[in-house]
Amino acid sequence: MSGIAAGNVLQLTATTPAPFPDRAVVKMLTTAYFDQVHPQFPFLHKPTYRRWEEEVLTAGECKRSPDPVHAFFVLALCAVGALTGPFAGNTLPEGLYAAAETYYEHVIQQNSLESIQAILACAMYSLRSPVGVSVWMLSGLALRQCLEFGLHRKIRWSRAQPDYVKEELRKRVFWCSYNLDRAVAVTLGRPVGIADHDIDAELPSDINDEDITPHKLLRMPRSSHAEPATEISSAIHTIRLRQLWARMQRVVYPQVESGDTSQSDQAIQEFKTEFGLWLEHSPEQLLSNRLHNDTFGSPEWYKLMYNHSILLLYRHKLVRKASGSVTAQVFVDCAQSSHAICMIYKQLYVTQRLNDTWGALHVLFLAAVTYLHCVLSSDEVRGIYRLNHISSTCTSIMVVLAIMAERWKPVESYRDAFEMLSNATQATLIETSMAQRTPAGPLISPEGQKQFTDYLSYMAEIGMCASVEDLLTDMVE
Template sequence: MAGAAQRKRTGSRTLVACISCKNRKLKCDEQVPACGCFVEDPLTKRHQPRNYLETLEQRVLLLEEQLRQAESGKASVPSPSSNTQSTFSDEISTTTVEGPLELDDLSSMIGTLSLNAAGAEPSYLGASSAFAFARFFKPSIRQAVASLPPEISSISRSSVHGLVSAAPEPCLLPDYQTAVQLSNAYFHNFHPQYPFLHEPTFRMWETVLEDPIEAMSSLGYDPVPLYFLNMVYAIGALLRPDLGYSAEQLYVSAMLYIDEIICNDNLECIQAILCCAAYSLRSSKGTSHWKLGGQALRQCVNLGYHRNQKRLRSMLDPLQRELQKRAFWSAYVMECSAAVMLGRPLSLHYQEIDAEFPIDIHESQISSAGIYGNLRSSPEDPPTIMTHAIHGFRIRALIGRIQTALYSDSTLKDATIRQALVQHLSDELEEWYKSRPPPMTPPKDGALAFFVSADWYEANYNYAVLQLFRPQITDMKGSVLDQTFLKCLTTSKNTCHIFRRQYFGKPMSYTWSAVHELFLAGLTYLYCLWMSPAARQISCHDQVSNTCMDCTMVLVILAERWPEAAPFRNIFEVLASRTMTMLSDSHQGKEVDPIVIGPESETYPEGLSQWMEGISDSGITTGVDWLLTRQAINRPNFSSPILSEAIIHNGLVYASGKIGLDTRTGTLVSDDVAEQTKTALGLLESVLIEAGSGLHKIIKCNIYLTNIADFAAMNTIYIATIPNPKPARVCVTVADLGRGAKVEIDCIAIVGTAITGTLSMAMALEELLDGPVMHGGSQLLGREDAYVKLWSKIFAARHDRPRLMKLLREATDGFVAITDAPGNCFVEELTEIYPDAQVICVTRDREKWWASWEAVTKEAGAGFLKILMAPVPGKRWYPTLVAQFSEQQEERFGPMTSARLDEHNEYVRQVTPASKFNMVELGQGWAPLCKILDLPVPTKPFPQANDADAVKGLELKIFREAAGRWLLVLGLPLTLAAGVWKYVVR
């Protein structure tokens, strides 16, 4: 009835119990289904899954796409947006792994990463992939990787959610000036590596764009030039995103013309497929270039391009003959590179090929009418584009042969034969490297592709070396020579340095091959350090740190451009950290447990799929993104107009020299060199702690003495103060240090996260008092519903003192200390409840505190949280607490400003008995705390944490937890997620 009152729903709707639960008279617990979870349709009485309708919709989408592909011809190439359909069908297949199922967390993760890197690949990953190599890492390293917190996303990146995303629309061809810039990017950077197109022909098509009105009619509406114009510009847009053209839209525009090209068995069909493969090489979207390269190669074989043209007595004109050879070798090495990266068999073995390489001549000197000019016949002749292309064909074909001989041949058992084969391939590799032409001259606007850089030949040589010797260093049945480990160690280290040199601060384009090669080099480097005592012996701490830093930094850069590459960055960072710890232990004489293959679970570990789903979305890092910044540390009373107290850069802190000055008086603490040394080291420690480092992280120390006779006294203090292992050190005598100082000390140290927050103090108090500390953020976001609600009641009772005191006793019972809000809002009441307690105020730099506070309030006080967190136990009270805290602070101090730190400290001073009030500087470390509490100073470093970092990404984490609750409340089907999970487990 129109005027009838409607009953208001007071609670969330409970899911209808499935048939199995109904039969057992159980109420639906709204958890992940543990049975078939069929429900009965009320109209038809049919038994069907909860997500029956969604499944039908997904199936219709899939069938529609398959129908479009079937209608478009026998070799249709999907657009980037349609790749999600192929992803869906590919994911149904079962994961197979070469060799015994000895998988662990690390190898499972990297295996999944390799699948992602290929762009919706079928799930076979063979011996030359990063997945297979990761199986050799010991479970102790696996545990370090497993410590990364799981970030459970509501819908997987590879789920059918991608099916319903809007497809890009076709667009017009660019204006002539922009078109030339896009084509220049293609022909100057990509074409030298895969020269399957003829640039003069393309430039002839391109000139018609000078008159955009007559362009289409000038081209005769011919699909061939229209397709290749759009595809070249699409790839150019990937290389030059600054020009503002959408690569995806140009790609989709090209797809409008592809049907009329690929329906023919000819050269243009192969070139069209290779253009699609070229696009996928440089895009995180699109069909796998392994599939497309293999498709183009099979078409070449179908037309006989893999055979010698003289044997086939070809009657084609010179241009067609050369383009056929270029297309074949481009397709062969493209498929070969992808197959090696994924550890899959080659479609065509090298022994079955007798096609010649293309002739080495400038493109402008060849046409349908004939060849004009002389061929390059001597290494002394100036190299052409084809010189570099042919040398690239040779190395990739050689790497393919290494893959076939050492990884794919399951019949090769004889160690002697294998070693002879390795030696033969190694000789060929050395011959290739010696015969390399001079590096290419980069384009005027800079190199956008690795191939045209000066380091390409060395990088591919290193890659081939690692592919050649990696089976030997992972052979657990035989003994491995130290020189083999050292060769792999040096080679992988050089690769990391090369990639940093080329990708850091340069507009280099990104490819999955680059991610794979760098990641595999980094893994090999770490593996050699774990396996070989000889490798550890020649690797000092700073060398290993620099190499790991280079690899991590490039992976950071790659992940910034491609979020899909973020898991590679995160996993390598964890492995590198674990290796650095191992190396430090090794240098202290501790025994290193060698890495061996052990019997592991035959399935993917629990939670892996959720971890993998979330890791890219959330961009989890444990402290690497800040490596690319330069930060000055300048504290009051320590800074100077002519220098910074310390500079943080590239993962290191460079501290200026310290002498034995009393910072309060500005005079020397004593004339005694031992006292000056002790004070100087204390000042160094305080600035290192401020920078997130410490004495235990010093890697290089410089000491300056005015009299060598003071060396013994200085050295005694130094040995007693600096933890083991002692850093590298230089000690020199100088004429004068100023102010009458006898010693000055500076240092370089590894840096962590800078300390600014109460979380550091809470961690320190827990260590000293051996009990739980009530740190506001940790407790309010981690405790049960009733406890968090209790603090809301405390704020509400702030004007009812008897009730307030009762609730405060209840909330603080069992804790040894309190830090941070909300506890510090009730200092006066707490000193009355605990009259023997010491009250400690921390002096901090106001600007740093304010920046940290703003980050906390911005992330943790988002306005939408109250509604979003309503169904989440414990956290549902958090938005209310934030509002109550703000109200109480405004009542006491007025509007929030950067002066609040000083206002709060003054308030604490006034309400605290003078004998219990203490003011300390956090950067001073353990000493002041231990003095106040009358406790011995711990030997371990002072804790390092930061409140802003602790809540960074808080909204995202809360959103995921709350989203999961809301999905259950609203009854959305989760069977799709379960299907993805089953696939990953299989």
């Protein structure tokens, strides 16, 4: 998804490390991190981090060398925080990340829980930056470290004086690594880092950071979806969705591949019901997140994830229409979910409620290509979405891709490929509607094939969703 690592140190570029920010800038950037990133991947304990930050800032003001582990996290969180705010378009994030890198090797050599947290901090940067280490590689590295420390297993012994902060962080670090691994693996169609049957670790306690102290929990964790949400309720709910994805990958995909249509159809309906229940039980968004206009944990975000799950559920069936196993309802469901995703993304980008991430690009592009595929493949879908509606939807998608491409150069190939694909689709639909026949023949003209192939080659180099590749092959060839 992003660049490649060189050796053990996560070397990004030759960017000159930025000087350590002053106290006010650090507070602003790390607050942005905890407002926008921490609720989704809560692998840190905010009160503990704030102590580290104060130690580092005080050391700098007193002209002392800071603790290198703590300095890494302050700089890494500042870099990620800078990507979420007004500094996203300049060189400050890269400079801060380069400064954090100078401490990275020291953190990794500790071979501790903080080492995994450092890898996850790097992943948070790569998720939001057009440069950086591959998120696929980072998620695998974090998960391997978790397995080495046994974080995937439930602790079956108790100590006389338990450390509640450490116990919760062990669970959080593992499940955040799992979350990231499943999101990348299922989206890109790659192997997962650990099988679910090898995991018996408990999910993190659904409780706010401030209510966890080393010696006790200051209140009981949330235990029902009817109770008020905590700052990590949405993260835990997302982990449950990733578990559903993993089970779907294990149960549905092999059946579809084998052509066992009766069993796969039954499994698909069961998963569709489970995804609906997941959406129904989504926790409400915290007031603080609503005030900051954040997207994660909002009703729109849960709808995005639900509709994306529907596309993942059906993706293997769409490209096998020749077998006769795909009903009209499958195309209709996929078209409706794809259209919903595209419209939500347009709304979020136009209202500036969404930051650029590789995950957002892959979800949007899969929806965009699926929408066109369903329009071309199904008379029923063309009955629902008329030509003017299809044109309007394609324009909305182009608006979002154009906004992203202005800030991320690698998105240009996605934008250009979709523009060529949507123009060809609309031209084909106009021709076939006039002839009153089903679309046939090559979608992309022979003259445009080379240019389109060039777009796809570049997309593949930076990471292409497996479903997109299958759909494009089915449509173009």
